[in-house]
Amino acid sequence: MRFEHHVDAFIRYLKANRGLSENTLKAYRDDIESCLGLFVRRGVSDLNEITIDDLRSWMAVERRTHAKSSMARKTVAVRAFFAWGYEHGVLRTNQAATLATPSIPDTLPDVLTEAQALALMNHVDDAAGSAAGNDDDTHDSSVGKRDKGKSQRRHAEALRNAAILELLYATGIRVAELVALDVDHVDFSARTVRVTGKGNKQRVVPFGAPSMRALEEWVAQGRPMLANLKSGQALFLGARGGRLDQRTARAIVHDEARAAGVPDISPHALRHSAATHMLNGGADLREVQEMLGHASLKTTQRYTHVSIEQLKDRYAQAFPRA
Template sequence: MWTDELIDDYVRFMRSNRGLSEHTCRAYAADIRQCLDFLARERSIQRLQDVAITDLRSWMARESQQVVRSSLARKTVAIRRFFSWAQQHHIIDANPAARLGTPKQAQTLPAVLNEHQALDLMGTVEAQCTDQPAPADRKEARQEAIALRDCAMIELLYATGIRVAELTALDQRDLNFSNRTVKVTGKGNKQRVVPFGIPAQHALEQWLGTQGRPVLANGSSGDALFLGARGGRVDQRIVRSAVHEHARDAQVPDISPHALRHSAATHMLNGGADLREVQEMLGHESLATTQRYTHVSIEQLRQRYEQAFPRA
């Protein structure tokens, strides 16, 4: 019978040898436990050695009725990696998941803002980053600091196209104002240096000034660049909430931080950036992932063509 210790051993291996994030490790562990619980309950399997591919396909069939394709694909990858690890460590003789196929993903274009909508959003953000007189009391000071933080986060997200998890993991030492770049640690602990523009620099300087980060900082802050209301490192949920709120204020389509990343990539490509330069900036391992944004650009070109060309 498998045990939680076995799954914990696997997660420790993936964390130390594959450089997976804590979020991914937790998701994989939950997926594996869910699968093994199903096998024990529905297929009466008590030993990892007795699992067959038909059992795993039965689990996938059940999951396909309950989760979206992207979630099922992640679960399948987690199970394949787990059984591969178990075979490599001589826990099982053969890998029943070796021929377990990953569900094909629907090839949908990522949602993006157009350039005018992005300008409206960033204009709303910038309006809240203007210099303000010192707040009268502590409560107002904290509200002002949070407003400056949200502005800086959104400016940096759009300027760099980084992921929300990468944003929340940033430390102050990762910023280099002399050449306007930020060192980002992405998936697999891979690091890259990404440039940002003058508006993002101004917003960051406002946040790091006396009315921003120092107002929220306390003993738990460490070197974290962006802080939550209690002084610790800001949570991804707070970033998403800030993006939704500012999109509503700017009266543009409701977007997520990841959609802002899509928008930044598309606008860079529309502006003439090289595909491989955008790939490097976004931290994509595969050029095929970056090429999805060319599809967005082509779709926008088609819409402009139909609006402007008399024989469209």
């Protein structure tokens, strides 16, 4: 791209001065390159040629296919790039200074009920157990090596999926944090996992006995079936043995929710569910903040609103004079 050297310099600046995660830096790069790419296609050869009206027209184009939350993120990235360009002499003026960020409605996060979460966890655990049984059957049958290999792979993936769902729900960690885990980040004796969150901040998060069993079975039985030279120390592996990517992890959660017959959810919805259920169970707000890796207590407080809404629903159903 024509302005790639400027984008590279900006990303280097963010990495050195803001301490942003690799995922955030990638998102910034993608958003800025998408914006500048539009202007390159329109024949712009100098960043100084871009006007505030051009930037607003870019936003109008993006709004056709992106939600307000995505547009807000894109606008922040582009505005930061132009501010950096002005401060570092790349631009004569900061054309994006008055570019308005789309307002995002303060909606409550979607969560599973505790019964739905239990049904989901039971489903993935049962699926892992069933796959193990089917794998055992192949040892005494006359199926060929190819069919036996497929059965073992299905068994490994079922164990992996159970461990992923159990860990996401037990800890409330982000999907990016999940796929970045290495085997030695898990302390089975203490039942904790060492997580690297936003801004490369580390925290230690506890998990329960069901998660420990699922993780132990995956590491001992499932992971060796998928592991190869590309695996390294990655805790969760993809079909070809490399580190599991975020897209595949999200697909696993959606697929398992569908198979379990619970509302379609994302890994982030499991995070919301974990936080809400902990607060419903009497957990301290600051403890939940620490566990989730929220920089601000205000972010964690959103989950108390969910709990209140659920309380209102139960009140309306159960109280005679509601």
